Amino acid sequence: MSAPLRVGLTVEQLWQPVPGGSGTYITRLLESLARRLDVEPVGLAAAHRPGPVPEGVPDVPVRSLRAPRRLLYEAWNRWGAPRPEWLVHGLDVVHATTWAVPPTRRPLVVTVHDLAFLRDPSHFTPHGVAFFTRALRRTLDEAAAVIVPSRATAVDVVEAGFAPDRVHVVPHGAPGWTWTPDELTTFRSTHSLPDRFVLWCGTFEPRKNLGGLLQAFAIAADADPDLHLVLVGPRGWGERPAAPRGPWTDRVHELGRLSTEDLRLAYVAARALAFPSFWEGFGLPVLEAMSVGTPVVTSRETSMAEVAADAGVLVDPRDADALAAGLLRAVGPDHDALAAAALRQAAAFTWDAAADATAEVYRSVAGQA
Template identity: 55%
Template sequence: MNLPPPGPLTVSLVVEQLWQPVPGGSGTYVRELVAALSSVDGVAPVGVRARGGHGHAGLPDDLPLFSSALPRPLLYEAWSRARLPRVPGPRPDVVHATTWAVPRRSAPLVVTVHDLAFRRAPEHFTPRGVRFFERALRVVRGEADVVVVPSHATAADCTAAGIEPDRVRVIPHGVRHDDVGPDRTRAFRSRHGLTRPYVFWCGAVEPRKNVATLLDAFARIVGQTDLDLVIAGPDGWGDAPRDVRNRLAELPAGRVHALGAVPWSELQEAYAAARVFCFPSLWEGFGMPVLEAQAHGVPVVTSRDTSMAEIGGEGVVLVDPTDADALAEALVVAHGERHDALAGAARANAAGYTWHRSAAAHVDAYRAAAGAAR
C-alpha cells in the first residue's frame, strides 16, 4: 500500500450525532475524538452536519462546521438510498462517517462501526431501523476503505458480516473523567439523600441494557447488605422503562434512587461516590461506562464474553448478565472481600485508555484510507 506523503490531511467528520435528542455513547465518541484530533499532528478536522443545527454542541469553538442543505431525516435517507449528496464544504482528503450515517464516497472513506447489535438482537430495534442499518452495512462493505471499530468483539462481528479483516482497525476509545474530591462527593450524597454505600448504574433504559436483571439481583441482596442502588439516565425505548418502573415499585422504599438524566459533572460525582459500578448490558460495541467508573477507582461488575470484559482488565468481576443470582453474588464480592484490589486495578486499567492515543490511531487510519486507492 502506498501511503500519501506526510502533511496534514483535511478530514470531514460527520458530527451530526451531537444534535440528536439523545447523542448517547456515539455522541461522546464524536465529541472526544474531534477535541483530541486538535492535539495530534497530521490532520485538519472539519465537521459536517445537517441543516438546522445551532452552536457547536460541545465541539471546539474553532472547528470549521459545514451544514448540508438538507435537514437530518432527508439527509440520512438521501445518503442511505441515493448515495447523495457529498459532504458539504470544501472537498476533503478523507471523509469519516462516525456512525451509520454514511455520506457518498466523494473522497477516501473511513467508517466507524460501533457495533452490529441490530444483527445480534433485531427485536431490540424497529423494523425501519433495522432496514436502515442493513443498507448502511452494505454501503460499508462496498465503499469503505478503512473500517474503525472500538473492540475486537465488534471486529469479529464485522468480519462475520462480510467485511475483509484487512480493512478493519481496532481503535479503542479513550476515557475522560473529572477529578472529584471529598467535598463534591459529600455534597452529591447530601443532595440525593444517600446515607449508605451504593451500587451505581447509568445509561439509557432500553432492552439490551438489562436493567431489569440488575434490579432482580439487587432484590436478592437488599436485606443482606447495607448497599443502596442508584440509577441514572433517561428513558430509552421499548418496554424497558415501564418494566423498570414496575420493578422499582416492588423494592424497599428508600433503598433505590432513580436520578433520571444528569449532567456530565453530576455523573462524575455519582461515579466517584459509588462503592460498586454494575453494567450488566447484554451487548455493547465498547462499554464506555466501565472505563468511566474505573477512572474513579470504582470496582465494576459486568458481562463476560463481551467487549466490556475485553476492556475491563483486572478491575472487573465478570458474570453471566442473565443470571440474577450470579449478579447478586458478584455485587457482594465487589463490595466486600475484593473491593480494594479491584479498585486499584480499575484505576490502573483506565489510565491506559486516552483520547490522545485513540486520535493518533485514527490519523493512522486516515492515512491508510488516503493511500488505499480502492
Template identity: 50%
Template sequence: MSTRPNTTLSVAVTVEQLWQPSPGGSGTYIRELTEALALRDDITLLGVGARHPSAPPDPWGLPSDLRLHLSRLPRVALYESWNTLRFPRAAPRAEHIDVLHATTWAIPPRTAPLVVTVHDLAFLREPAHFTARGNAFFRRALDIVRREADMVIAVSEATRADCLRAGIEPERVRVVHHGATVPDVPVTAVRAFRARHNLVRPYVFWCGTAEPRKNLEGLLAAYALVVASGNELDLVLAGPVGWGDASARLAQAAAALPAARVHRLGILSESDLHAGYAGASVFCFPSHWEGFGLPVLEAMSHGVPVVTSRGTAMAEICGTGALLADAADPVELARAIISAATDRHDALAANARVQAAAFTWQRCAAETTAAYRAAADRAGLSA
C-alpha cells in the same frame, strides 16, 4: 504510493450526531475524538453536518477552531439522501479532502477514501428493538460499508467479530478502543450529590438507557439477593427511559424491593453523573452485550470497582479493575457485587484507575489517524 507518516491529512468527519437531543455514546466519541485530532499537527479537520442555525449546544461542543460545512438539507432529508441516493457530497467540490470519516451509520457518498466507525450491529442482533424504517436504514448503511468503505473502525474486538460475520473482510477492519476523560470530583461535590438524592448508605451505581439488552431485570434480581444477604448497599439507577417494555418491567421488579433502597434518578447533568460515579462503592453494568461499554471505562477512571458481564466487549477493557460474572446468573452477579464492595474493594479500586489510564482519546486519535492513512493507501492515493 503509500502515505508518509509526517504528511498532513485533510479529513472531513461527520459530526451531526452532536445536534441530536441525546447524543449518547456516539456523541461522546465524536466530541472527544475531534478534540484529540484537533491537537495533532498531521491532521486538519472539516466537520460535516446537516442544516442548523447554530453550533451544537453545550456540553456537546466541538473544538472551537473546527471549521464546519453544514448541508442545505435538514438532518432527516440529508440522512435519507445519503442512504438511498448517495448524494449530496459531504464537502464542497472546491475543498480538498484526503479522507472522509463517517462516525455513525449516516454515511456520505465516497468522494475520498472512506473510513466508517461501527459502534455496534445492534439492528442485526435485535431487530425488534428498532422500527421498520430504522432497520431498513441501518441495513442499507451496512451494504454501503461493504461496498464503499476502505477501512472500518470497530470500537471493540466484539464489534470487529460482528463486522466479520456481516461479511466485511478482515483486512478492512481495525479495532480502535475509546478513551475516557472524566473530571476530578471533589468530596464536597459527592456529598452534595448524595444529599440532593437522599443517598445515606453506600450504593451500587448503574447508568444507561433502560432497554432490554442492558439487563436491568438481571441487576434488580441480583440486588434483591444483596438485600436478602443483609448488605447495606443501596441501588442507584441513572439515565433515560428506553424502548420496549424495559421500563415497565423495571418498575415491576423494583416494586418488590424496599422502596427506600432503590433510587431512580433519571437523566443527570454531566456533573451529577460524574459525582454519581465518584461516590459509588461499586459500578455494576451487567449488559448482555455492548459495542464498547463506555460507562465501564468511565467508572474505572474514577477508581470505582466494576462488576460487568463475562464474554462481552466490556471484558476486553477491564483487566484487574473489575469482576466478571455471567449476566444471566443473578446469584453470580450478587456475589460479585458484594465482593467488589467489601473484601476486594481496595485492590479493585486501585487496579481500575491503572487499567483505565491506558485508554486515552490521544491514543484513540493516533490509531484513528493510522486508519486514515491505511484507507488512503488502500485506495491507492497519496496524501
C-alpha cells in the same frame, strides 16, 4: 512536514436528544485530533436553526450540509447526495462516526460501534434495524476502512463480511476526570444520595438488561440491608422494568439524565458500577467508572470483559444469582483491591492513543481516492 490531512467527520449525533456513547466518542476523538499537526478535522452536520450549540460539540469548524437530519440521511441512502466534498473543499478523507454514512468519492472510513442489531433485532425498533441494515450494506460496499472499538466487535464485523485487513481496532479512551471533596458533597446532597449504592447508567432500552439487574439487586439487597441502587440515564425505548416488590423497593432511585459533570460525580460517589448489558460495542461506562477507581461488575464474554479484564467482576448477565453475588463482592471485602486494579487498568486507555490509531487509518486510506 507534509500538509495535514483534511478529514470531514460526521458530528450530527451530538444534536440527537440522546447522543449516548457515540456522542462521547465523537467529542473526545475530535478534541484529540484537533491537537494534532497532521490532521485538520472538520465537523459535518445537518442544517439546524440558530440556537445554543449542544453540550459536547468540540471547538472545531462544523459545516452544515444544508438539509435537516431526516432529509439528509434519506438523501444519502437513496440518492447518494449531497457529498461532503461538494460543500467542504479539499477533503482528503471522510469519516462516518456512526451509521449515518455520507456518500463520497473520497476515501471513506466508517466507525462501527457494534452489530447488536444483528445479534438480536428485537432489542431495537423496526425503523432502527432497517436504517442500520442499510448502512451496513453501504459500508460493505463503500468503506475503504472500518474502525471498531473492541476485538469482540471486530469478530462480529468480519463475520458480517468485511475483510480482516479493512478492520482496525481502536479502543476508546478514559476521560481523565478530576473532582474535589466539596463537589462530591454537594452532588450527594443535591440528589439525596445514600451512603452506599451501586450505580447503573445508560439509555433505557432492552439490551441493557435493566430487568436482570433489578432482579439481582433484590437478591443482593436481602443480604446487604444498607445497599441501594441508583439508575442514571435518559429514556430510550421500551418500558422500564419494575423492581421486584419487597422491602428493598424504596432503595431503588432513578435520577434521570445527568450532565457530563454530574455523571462524573455519580461514578465517584458510587460504591460500584453494575453494567450487565447483553452486548455492547465497547461499554464506555465500564471504563469511565474504572478511571475514577470505582469497581465494576459486568458481563463476561463481551467487549466489556475485554475492557475490564481481571480488574472487573465478570458474570453471566442472565444469571440473577451470579450477578447478585458479583454486586456483593464489589461492594464488600474485595472493594479496595478491585478499586486499585480498576485504576491501573483504565490508565492504559487514552483518547490521544485513540487519535494516534485513527490518524494512522486516515493515512492508510488517503491515497486510495
